[in-house]
Amino acid sequence: MDSLSPPCDVPRWSKLPSDLLHMVFERLGFSDFQRAKSVCPFWRSASIESAPNNQIPWMILFPEKGKDYCLFFNPEENNKTYRIQDLGVNFANSHCLAICGSWFFMRDPRYKLYIMNLFTRERIDLPSVESQVGMLLIERTTDDMFLVTSKEGIGYKYNQEDLRIDLPFFWIDQKTKDYFVTCYLEGRVTAYAENGDKFWKQADLKISGDVVYKEHKLYLYDYKRDVKVFDFSGDSPRKIVETQVNHDPLCTKGMSRRVYPELGDVWDIKDTHLVVTVKGEFLRVKSIVKSDGDVWSFRIYKMDSSQSEWEKITSLGDEAILLDQRTTLLANAVQGIKRNSIYFSGIHHDYVFHRVWSEKDILNYSLDTHKIERPPPSFFSNVQSSHARWFVPN
Secondary structure: OOOOOOOOOOOOHHHOOHHHHHHHHOOOOHHHHHHHOOOOHHHHHHHOOOOOOOOOOEEEEEEOOOOOOEEEEEHHHOOEEEEEOOOOHHHHOOEEEEEEOOEEEEEOOOOOEEEEEOOOOOEEEOOOOOOEEOOEEEEEOOOOEEEEEEOOOOEEEEEHHHOOEEEEEEEEOOOOOOEEEEEEEOOOEEEEEEOOOOOEEEEOOOOOOEEEEEOOEEEEEOOOOOEEEEEOOOOOOEEEEEOOOOOOOOOOOOOOOOOOHHHOOOOEEEEEEEEEOOOOOEEEEEEEEEOOOOOOEEEEEEEOOOOOOEEEEOOOOOEEEEHHHOEEEEOOOOOOOOOOEEEEOOOOOOOOOOOOOOHHHOEEEEOOOOOEEOOOHHHOOOOOEEEEEEEOOO
């Protein structure tokens, strides 16, 4: 008997018109988009010109060092968890410095810096930390130490674990792969690199608070509560905005008392971040927790129109703060984002006095109810985590 075969004029789902596939892809969330593009080579090819309709923050959980996988928590899918495995020995021993979309700014144990897309496994190696052009020179010695020398010729020798890379931030164009990476190096200079650079350029920009990069502009927040904005679209940074906040950091409310952790003293741990909203407005977000607790509270201040005062606000309207990214999301544009809330994952720098990051630092804080919502305990039940962050995959 002859084998049956479908008539030639029967349409095949694997050969749907590209325009139709694009319409389908752009209605999908991130996880469904990943499933759809895996159906067949034709669908995968069509997906390259599409983008998922996703602005829902996900949580990435990094396991303890030595594990070459990570976990993802998607609040939209009934708290479903995903795992990406076999990311390699280099990733297993690396530390995440910052995130932009699905790209991660990583540092390995020998301070090799790179950015990596965990979903596609694409990797871009950044210039070595020794390739500095500017006021600060860094050399790796024969005993695997760092010799840091300023222009004045004064040298200091550091263990490689002590090389300070503070306030890391980066941006990448998801299609062209153009990128901008910056950090505050050794507490002295702002180092930055763009795609094509073979070395780190340095700018004499002192950072004493926080930093945000957005649309070729670097926003610096300092301890006097001022914001300076520098345009990096040219050959060298150019200051275009500087606020004039009337704040004296020496004038505090009362005298700070000395604390003794060994005697059971309890005190407030505070951290302040600069947030640049989707409209380009400045927010100052203060996070507060007791030294012996895990109940976080937040205060938000907005720069007024005169750029001289921070005004306390109690509502973000239809926006939500993604504090790890120092930006806001429009909650009314995408279903699933919790409006008037803060997506928070704790304090990630190393100079928090007598406090260790814990899984209870991962939360969504509602400004309406002042209540905290955390991922389900099952998300952490099978892994010893080192840290976690909120991000928006794309």
